[in-house]
Amino acid sequence: xxxTQSEQSRVAGTQQVGRPRRDQQGLLDAAAAVFVTSGVExxxxxxxxxxxxxxxxxxxxxxTRPDLVVAVYRHQxxxxxxxxxxxLAESATPEAALRAWxxxxxxxxxxxxGLASALQGDSAGSDAxxxxxxxxxxxxxxxLLEAALQSVDTAxxxxxxxxxxxxxxxxxxAASDTRYDATTLVQLLISGLLTRGTP
Amino acid sequence: xxxTQSEQSRVAGTQQVGRPRRDQQGLLDAAAAVFVTSGVExxxxxxxxxxxxxxxxxxxxxxTRPDLVVAVYRHQxxxxxxxxxxxLAESATPEAALRAWxxxxxxxxxxxxGLASALQGDSAGSDAxxxxxxxxxxxxxxxLLEAALQSVDTAxxxxxxxxxxxxxxxxxxAASDTRYDATTLVQLLISGLLTRGTP
Amino acid sequence: xxxTQSEQSRVAGTQQVGRPRRDQQGLLDAAAAVFVTSGVExxxxxxxxxxxxxxxxxxxxxxTRPDLVVAVYRHQxxxxxxxxxxxLAESATPEAALRAWxxxxxxxxxxxxGLASALQGDSAGSDAxxxxxxxxxxxxxxxLLEAALQSVDTAxxxxxxxxxxxxxxxxxxAASDTRYDATTLVQLLISGLLTRGTP
Amino acid sequence: xxxTQSEQSRVAGTQQVGRPRRDQQGLLDAAAAVFVTSGVExxxxxxxxxxxxxxxxxxxxxxTRPDLVVAVYRHQxxxxxxxxxxxLAESATPEAALRAWxxxxxxxxxxxxGLASALQGDSAGSDAxxxxxxxxxxxxxxxLLEAALQSVDTAxxxxxxxxxxxxxxxxxxAASDTRYDATTLVQLLISGLLTRGTP
DNA sequence: TATGAATGAGCTTTCATTCAT
DNA sequence: GATGAATGAAAGCTCATTCAT
Numbered sequence: 001x002x003x004t005q006s007e008q009s010r011v012a013g014t015q016q017v018g019r020p021r022r023d024q025q026g027l028l029d030a031a032a033a034v035f036v037t038s039g040v041e042x043x044x045x046x047x048x049x050x051x052x053x054x055x056x057x058x059x060x061x062x063x064t065r066p067d068l069v070v071a072v073y074r075h076q077x078x079x080x081x082x083x084x085x086x087x088l089a090e091s092a093t094p095e096a097a098l099r100a101w102x103x104x105x106x107x108x109x110x111x112x113x114g115l116a117s118a119l120q121g122d123s124a125g126s127d128a129x130x131x132x133x134x135x136x137x138x139x140x141x142x143x144l145l146e147a148a149l150q151s152v153d154t155a156x157x158x159x160x161x162x163x164x165x166x167x168x169x170x171x172x173x174a175a176s177d178t179r180y181d182a183t184t185l186v187q188l189l190i191s192g193l194l195t196r197g198t199p
Numbered sequence: 200x201x202x203t204q205s206e207q208s209r210v211a212g213t214q215q216v217g218r219p220r221r222d223q224q225g226l227l228d229a230a231a232a233v234f235v236t237s238g239v240e241x242x243x244x245x246x247x248x249x250x251x252x253x254x255x256x257x258x259x260x261x262x263t264r265p266d267l268v269v270a271v272y273r274h275q276x277x278x279x280x281x282x283x284x285x286x287l288a289e290s291a292t293p294e295a296a297l298r299a300w301x302x303x304x305x306x307x308x309x310x311x312x313g314l315a316s317a318l319q320g321d322s323a324g325s326d327a328x329x330x331x332x333x334x335x336x337x338x339x340x341x342x343l344l345e346a347a348l349q350s351v352d353t354a355x356x357x358x359x360x361x362x363x364x365x366x367x368x369x370x371x372x373a374a375s376d377t378r379y380d381a382t383t384l385v386q387l388l389i390s391g392l393l394t395r396g397t398p
Numbered sequence: 399x400x401x402t403q404s405e406q407s408r409v410a411g412t413q414q415v416g417r418p419r420r421d422q423q424g425l426l427d428a429a430a431a432v433f434v435t436s437g438v439e440x441x442x443x444x445x446x447x448x449x450x451x452x453x454x455x456x457x458x459x460x461x462t463r464p465d466l467v468v469a470v471y472r473h474q475x476x477x478x479x480x481x482x483x484x485x486l487a488e489s490a491t492p493e494a495a496l497r498a499w500x501x502x503x504x505x506x507x508x509x510x511x512g513l514a515s516a517l518q519g520d521s522a523g524s525d526a527x528x529x530x531x532x533x534x535x536x537x538x539x540x541x542l543l544e545a546a547l548q549s550v551d552t553a554x555x556x557x558x559x560x561x562x563x564x565x566x567x568x569x570x571x572a573a574s575d576t577r578y579d580a581t582t583l584v585q586l587l588i589s590g591l592l593t594r595g596t597p
Numbered sequence: 598x599x600x601t602q603s604e605q606s607r608v609a610g611t612q613q614v615g616r617p618r619r620d621q622q623g624l625l626d627a628a629a630a631v632f633v634t635s636g637v638e639x640x641x642x643x644x645x646x647x648x649x650x651x652x653x654x655x656x657x658x659x660x661t662r663p664d665l666v667v668a669v670y671r672h673q674x675x676x677x678x679x680x681x682x683x684x685l686a687e688s689a690t691p692e693a694a695l696r697a698w699x700x701x702x703x704x705x706x707x708x709x710x711g712l713a714s715a716l717q718g719d720s721a722g723s724d725a726x727x728x729x730x731x732x733x734x735x736x737x738x739x740x741l742l743e744a745a746l747q748s749v750d751t752a753x754x755x756x757x758x759x760x761x762x763x764x765x766x767x768x769x770x771a772a773s774d775t776r777y778d779a780t781t782l783v784q785l786l787i788s789g790l791l792t793r794g795t796p
Numbered sequence: 797t798a799t800g801a802a803t804g805a806g807c808t809t810t811c812a813t814t815c816a817t
Numbered sequence: 818g819a820t821g822a823a824t825g826a827a828a829g830c831t832c833a834t835t836c837a838t
Contacts, residue, residue: 023819043811054820059813117371158383165376166384169368172316177364184357185365189384192391242828253803258830260801441807452824457809459822556781563774564782567766575762582755583763583786590789620798640832651799656834 024061024071027051031072039114040069066129073115076108077136084140094147099190101144102167105137106186109171116171138164145193152194163193223260223270226250230257231271238313239268265328272314275307276335283339293346298389300343301366304336305385308370315370337363344392351393362392422459422469425449429456430470437512438467464527471513474506475534482538492545497588499542500565503535504584507569514569536562543591550592561591621658621668624648628669636711637666663726670712673705674733681737691744696787698741699764702734703783706768713768735761742790749791760790 030051034042047068048055062068070077084101091097109116142160149156158166167186174182229250233241243264247254261267269276283300290296308315341359348355357365366385373381428449432440445466446453460466468475482499489495507514540558547554556564565584572580627648631639644665645652659665667674681698688694706713739757746753764783771779 162380165379169371172368180364188391189388191394192387195390195394256802455823560778563777567769570766578762579759586789587786589792590785593788593792653799
């Protein structure tokens with residue numbers, strides 16, 4: 001619905017990658033801690049309290065919740081994105097690279113309580129977050145996917161956006177349900193993806 | 200001078216409205232409509248308004264939200280459950296039966312906005328709902344799965360509970376994102392499931 | 399199409415009201431006024447309205463109703479507590495001191511509509527209030543009582559807690575029943591207390 | 598405020614003393630049971646459920662809550678009233694009679710959870726109840742009081758209405774506070790009452 | 797006459813967001 | 818810039834009371 005490119009620019013402009021203010025870092029640490037405990041939907045107050053600042057400060061630096069979430073996980077998302085090409089170069093096969101990357105992504109999503117649901121576009125005011133995630137990781141996933149599919153000589157049954165969002169969804173609730181094994185499900189999805197002639 | 204309590208009573212005694220007798224079906228229809236529009240977490244007030252009844256009426260019939268959701272979707276869940284054995288009997292192969300059933304399930308989940316997330320155990324007060332879904336559909340899914348796996352001579356890489364919840368998760372947000380194709384993802388997951396030797 | 403949650407946010411964002419900074423004293427004055435009118439069980443809304451603030455403000459400063467009641471009457475309770483030793487020193491006899499103090503206490507309870515019932519432990523959420531009252535005033539009452547009893551050479555037939563709570567109870571409803579004379583009843587109770595050899 | 602005599606007549610007319618309908622008795626038994634458990638302010642629904650009837654039936658027979666309470670305790674109140682003259686005749690001294698009667702009354706009030714507060718005029722819609730209690734028991738108390746005061750040659754420091762209401766108040770909350778000894782307090786009040794020259 | 801479904805006012809509580817200091 | 822008090826919309830839930838059946 002929103003233009004992915006311009007959305008991303010806006011976000012990037014707001015954040016100024018690579019130059020986190022000294023005090024901003026404290027906010028991010030606190031937010032990260034709270035997100036793990038209470039999920040990304042945690043009350044702003046809780047985060048402010050943890051950081052030892054007023055809520056106004058949070059709003060000043062991160063006007064919307066997604067802005068904050070993006071900032072908190074920027075490093076990890078970045079690491080995830082950068083792992084793509086590297087894994088492709090290092091792995092024995094493209095499929096192995098894809099599987100390894102996907103496992104990395106799953107670990108990230110599952111570890112961060114409630115983050116997974118952010119891949120959905122309609123969670124509470126998640127515009128910027130969704131945009132950032134999609135904009136940064138879809139291309140990475142796409143190239144891994146393409147390589148893996150080429151190696152098994154199969155046409156892509158679905159695009160990288162769907163794969164990413166599907167994985168995101170599969171990871172929802174994984175942290176709080178011990179019977180639920182998101183990791184295996186995701187690998188099974190990849191298996192299905194690489195199987196020739198899926199209906 | 201007058202006591203607050205008695206004041207209230209007096210005021211309450213003023214109310215003089217007609218109360219058209221309504222059956223439970225009207226409530227369910229209204230709730231179903233609202234669920235499609237606003238999801239299963241829609242405010243009780245909104246449902247009551249749509250049904251043209253007071254909130255008390257909703258609470259009388261369905262003390263908890265899951266009670267209402269279960270009632271609303273009971274027929275469809277039942278239909279889904281009953282379709283399992285029938286498809287197994289009618290389909291050319293067990294795999295075809297599984298795929299057909301899964302498609303049915305997906306259609307159900309995707310159509311009903313927000314219902315999918317009910318497969319998670321930790322949504323707001325979803326005990327009864329979760330229990331009902333899992334209790335009714337896991338066995339159905341299990342038998343279909345077993346049959347399909349036998350036909351491809353593969354050990355089950357994951358149990359029916361995980362499959363069901365995985366599918367449920369894959370369907371989250373499908374209704375509001377036209378780029379997202381839950382149906383295909385689910386079929387790919389099934390493909391992965393039936394592929395021998397998945398890591 | 400739009401999600402309920404984000405709809406709400408948008409609406410909330412519309413509010414554009416001025417927020418005059420108010421001190422806690424204004425709240426207390428308003429609460430005191432409402433308490434006199436409607437008793438200590440008055441709806442929070444009523445108090446907020448009287449104070450010209452939002453309900454949230456009340457809850458911020460006084461999370462529970464007793465917190466508020468305690469704050470409102472703290473000065474007077476304190477005054478009552480401090481009057482004990484002073485009266486003992488100034489009065490002609492310990493009995494006179496006890497009677498004077500008790501009269502003071504009665505006046506306080508009777509004046510504040512509904513406050514008396516707070517001496518009971520089981521009124522709606524009155525933990526803090528009850529604890530405060532009992533903790534602050536029982537010792538004061540106890541020393542007055544002891545002195546008075548000593549002067550008439552009688553063993554205490556009942557402890558200060560019972561005396562205090564009994565007085566509190568005697569004052570219930572005194573403000574709204576002109577035929578009911580709590581003051582005299584309390585003095586009669588004191589007389590009985592100081593009478594030797596009560597069965 | 599209301600005319601005691603006519604009020605009483607109205608109540609008596611509603612009840613038709615001595616001719617409890619067969620089914621009405623079931624209601625009274627149920628209400629009595631609920632009152633003991635949850636107090637006289639128990640939800641109407643609870644009483645109806647216990648009686649196995651609809652709430653409408655309760656309202657038909659007893660339009661207001663006090664009507665019901667009066668009916669429930671009519672026998673006991675009657676017994677209490679009748680005990681007055683008898684005790685006066687049987688006891689060694691008028692004071693003994695007064696103390697015995699008061700003890701009876703206290704036992705009645707304390708046993709019935711929450712009933713005591715009904716002696717206040719302003720509890721939730723307790724008009725009829727208050728009127729009945731006062732109208733029936735004040736005269737009884739008055740004669741006992743007069744006799745006892747005559748025997749000690751003292752003028753009445755306070756009237757029977759105040760004594761009754763004072764006792765009622767002293768009994769509030771007695772059931773739920775083991776430290777609180779209403780019985781002793783009431784006897785102390787009587788002692789004070791019979792002490793010559795109370796200020 | 798009995799029933800109990802329906803009503804809806806009203807209460808408490810939470811929390812995103814604003815803005816005076 | 819930072820703060821956090823203030824705001825008030827919302828939502829869940831309870832229960833006295835009415836009245837169609």
